[in-house]
Amino acid sequence: MEKETVRSKIILVGLSLSPLFINNRFLTFLANNISNYGKYSIIKMKEIEVPKHLRQFMLEGAQETKLGDKKGAKKQYRYGNLHIREYDDKYTVHMDKYDPRSDPIRHLVWDAPEVLIGLAGAVIGGSKVGSYLYNQNKNTKQSSVFSGLIASLITGYAAYIVSKKLKE
Helix, strand or coil: CCHHHHHHHHHHHHHHHCHHHCCHHHHHHHHHCHHHHHHHCHHHCCCEEEECCCCCCCCCCCEECCCCCCCCCCEEEEECCEEEEECCCEEEEEECCCCCCCCHHHHHHHHCHHHHHHHHHHHHHHHHHHHHHHHHCCCCHHHHHHHHHHHHHHHHHHHHHHHHHHHC
């Protein structure tokens, strides 16, 4: 096993097993030095869970946001590339490659590709069904448009769900 791979596993194991070590300085350090950690695969780590009874924290300067999948959280915060979700009993923290507030396109491509796949599925599915129905019976333009919209909702949602499951 390469030296960098071993080091990345040690870092990840240390992070996932020790929520007590997470403090504001550590999270600030990660947010400010993300490019240094890219080669150690820390960006690909799963979310860190911090039980509220062990550690009550919130970064100074973290902003509440609506951006991101809430996954049942009460609130969400962003601090640079950090995405923090607050639940009743815990916080979850993960690092995005790109901050959606400053670079939304890269965030969609690298951190949330399931949204783009869902949109592509909606456009392709809706246009195919709508054009097929319109070509079959040119007198029912309204119904083919309506059917295309319904098909786009269904295919877009299905593409989003499937790609989200594959991402996990």
